[in-house]
Amino acid sequence: METEARCVDNVSSPTIAVLGTGSIGLRHLETFRALNIQTIAIPIRPERKSELLQLGFSVQSNLQEAHNQGASLAVIATNTSQHIQDSLAALSLGMSVLIEKPLAPTLSDCQELLRFLSDSTNTVSQQKPAVYLGYTLRFHAGLFAFKTLLPRVGTIHDVRIECQSYLPSWRPGRDYRTTYAASLSEGGVLRDLVHEIDYALWLFGRPTHVWARLRQSRTLEIQSEDSATLVWEAKTALVSIHLDYLAPIPRRCVRATGSEGTLSLNLLDHSVQLLSKTAETYTETVTQNRDAMMQQQAKAFLEGCAGSQVPRLGTLNDGLLALAVCDAARESSRSRKEEALKQDIDIKE
Numbered sequence: 429m430e431t432e433a434r435c436v437d438n439v440s441s442p443t444i445a446v447l448g449t450g451s452i453g454l455r456h457l458e459t460f461r462a463l464n465i466q467t468i469a470i471p472i473r474p475e476r477k478s479e480l481l482q483l484g485f486s487v488q489s490n491l492q493e494a495h496n497q498g499a500s501l502a503v504i505a506t507n508t509s510q511h512i513q514d515s516l517a518a519l520s521l522g523m524s525v526l527i528e529k530p531l532a533p534t535l536s537d538c539q540e541l542l543r544f545l546s547d548s549t550n551t552v553s554q555q556k557p558a559v560y561l562g563y564t565l566r567f568h569a570g571l572f573a574f575k576t577l578l579p580r581v582g583t584i585h586d587v588r589i590e591c592q593s594y595l596p597s598w599r600p601g602r603d604y605r606t607t608y609a610a611s612l613s614e615g616g617v618l619r620d621l622v623h624e625i626d627y628a629l630w631l632f633g634r635p636t637h638v639w640a641r642l643r644q645s646r647t648l649e650i651q652s653e654d655s656a657t658l659v660w661e662a663k664t665a666l667v668s669i670h671l672d673y674l675a676p677i678p679r680r681c682v683r684a685t686g687s688e689g690t691l692s693l694n695l696l697d698h699s700v701q702l703l704s705k706t707a708e709t710y711t712e713t714v715t716q717n718r719d720a721m722m723q724q725q726a727k728a729f730l731e732g733c734a735g736s737q738v739p740r741l742g743t744l745n746d747g748l749l750a751l752a753v754c755d756a757a758r759e760s761s762r763s764r765k766e767e768a769l770k771q772d773i774d775i776k777e
Contacts, residue, residue, distance in 0.1 A: 441465050442733070445494035445502045445523070447514055449476050452528055452562075453505035457485055459722040465730070468494040472506060495521045501733055502526075503562075508533055508614040512541050515559070519544065524558040524733045530622045531561060531747030533613060535755050535770055538748060545744075558733050561742030565623040566630065567724035569716035570698040572740075574682065574691060575631060577702055577710070582688030587632055587667040589682045591624045592675035595648055605650055609673070616652030617671040618642070618754045625658070626742065626750045628667055632684075634749055635660035635667070639766040640757035648673060658757050 441464070446456050449471040457480075460467045469485040471477055480487050488494045491502065491514075502518040504511055504527045512532050518525050519541075532538050544550065545559070565571060578584075596604050609615040618625075638660045642653040655672035665684070680695040689704040702710040728738040752769040760767040 442500045443498045445499035448505035456503045526560045526729045528562040530619045535751040559744040561747040563626045563742035566740045567721045569714040573700045574693040581686035581691045584665040584686040586685040589669040591621050591680045593678040595673035610650035612651035617656050621671040633662040637766045638756040640760040642761040
């Protein structure tokens with residue numbers, strides 16, 4: 429059985445640069461500070477500098493300055509369209525990176541990053557800096573309990589995943605139509621709610637083909653898709669995922685049905701229920717807040733960069749695979765038929 433990420437007490441603590449200091453970037457800064465890890469904030473908007481200084485963070489203008497001040501790792505928390513170029517800037521300095529999800533808008537956008545990492549003449553790539561993805565939901569205590577119990581349902585034949593919420597209620601006081609979620613090139617439920625796609629791949633395996641329907645209901649007056657339904661075959665199971673920005677009552681759950689029973693998880697109240705065909709019932713509710721989940725990921729990132737194997741930490745390959753599924757889903761919705769995952773980028777098993 430996997431174990432929770434170990435404490436970082438015995439791991440030498442590097443200095444971490446956080447590029448991008450919006451809501452998620454600030455959360456990373458606060459998470460590392462709670463773990464007594466030295467950070468350097470790099471805001472994209474110059475006016476954020478004074479705010480960050482007032483919050484007690486060290487601030488620099490760019491990655492080079494942060495590197496000069498001792499930063500050896502970086503969190504990339506900028507807009508999705510900037511992830512690859514910002515990651516390349518950090519990697520060029522020899523810094524290992526944790527990239528916020530999704531890795532990029534599309535799979536083809538990752539070509540330059542892959543060329544850099546595979547270039548044997550590049551002295552930096554020879555040092556093999558690590559690339560990880562910020563799939564924080566992998567550190568959700570309920571999802572960890574679900575993964576641990578999953579073998580008890582036997583051979584899985586059906587998986588249902590849902591993630592629904594109401595976009596206008598996400599950030600009260602801010603026009604949601606101006607946020608990244610509303611952007612055609614950077615937002616939409618496929619990119620924004622890619623956590624569900626990632627953990628489906630992590631738990632149940634990769635598909636070869638994807639069937640999908642994406643919709644822009646126009647109810648929310650946004651450019652991006654506000655709902656998506658995906659279906660694929662993975663090993664023995666048929667996996668279906670529904671994502672949307674339209675539900676006034678939030679719902680986030682997964683259910684797996686197999687030869688020996690059914691396992692369900694509500695990710696909002698952290699409750700797990702196992703129903704066995706022998707009529708045995710097991711129910712557990714785990715206690716965890718978002719800060720604890722972020723701290724688990726932060727510890728795993730530090731351990732991974734220190735050379736440890738951390739199975740729950742999202743890898744570059746995980747990020748590429750999720751993008752391949754999203755690309756196939758968009759193509760399927762356009763063609764109105766099942767589409768194969770692209771093969772032009774090597775995504776290892």
